[in-house]
Amino acid sequence: MPIPQNAPAIDRRLLRDDVYHRLRDAIVDGTFAPGEQLRDVDLAAWLGVSRTPVREALLRLAEAGLVAAHPGRSTTVSSLTERAVREARDVVAAMHQLAVRRAVGNLTEAELDAMREANLRVREAIAQGDIDAALTADDELHAVPVAAAANRALATVLDQFTPILRRAEMLRFSSVSGPAAADRHDDLIQACADGDVDRAAQIAAGTWSTLDPTSDTPGES
Numbered sequence: 001m002p003i004p005q006n007a008p009a010i011d012r013r014l015l016r017d018d019v020y021h022r023l024r025d026a027i028v029d030g031t032f033a034p035g036e037q038l039r040d041v042d043l044a045a046w047l048g049v050s051r052t053p054v055r056e057a058l059l060r061l062a063e064a065g066l067v068a069a070h071p072g073r074s075t076t077v078s079s080l081t082e083r084a085v086r087e088a089r090d091v092v093a094a095m096h097q098l099a100v101r102r103a104v105g106n107l108t109e110a111e112l113d114a115m116r117e118a119n120l121r122v123r124e125a126i127a128q129g130d131i132d133a134a135l136t137a138d139d140e141l142h143a144v145p146v147a148a149a150a151n152r153a154l155a156t157v158l159d160q161f162t163p164i165l166r167r168a169e170m171l172r173f174s175s176v177s178g179p180a181a182a183d184r185h186d187d188l189i190q191a192c193a194d195g196d197v198d199r200a201a202q203i204a205a206g207t208w209s210t211l212d213p214t215s216d217t218p219g220e221s
Helices: 012-028 040-047 051-064 082-103 109-128 131-149 152-173 178-194 197-209
Strands: 075-077
Touching (some): 012 040, 012 051, 012 152, 082 131, 152 178
16 A cells, blocks of 8 residues: 555654554554565655664564565565464563563562553453454553563563564454453463462463464465
């Protein structure tokens, strides 16, 4: 599809991260389709920035597998394979398991309440068919133990590979298995509250490892 014409300008104090997240989200939500060429000059004009932060963002997106760089030509949006999604899923599951292991025992009651409140919004959003809201609340829930783990490398890995799984997450929350995800969240929160490190870590890993890598991918390449 053509570059959108109505994007608000980015705060120049946060150029690098903002440009990266805007381009990443545009790929994940389908604004930019698989195979579509992304020219840095067009993207810079769309976002109202120079080409430098756009080029930096495209390099990060290439590292995550969301775009493919072709020397001498425009970068294109990747068509994710089943293998790419499966590999990202396994890495993300391992990182969340590690985060929970580090966080359990350090989570405050306020942080546990934040997880509970986020899961209530997950349930409400699923019931209303609002998948975007469900994903936002899900992100906020899982962000609590990640922040409590205070491991910058772990957070960086999650930021790189979680977007690859977004389409599979969307399908989960829009299917009959959506409410079961909220039930798993309840179990996770309870295990964290009980200080049961092993059970909490097992649930955290299972939440991600059960995402279906075949749901929105064309197969192996």
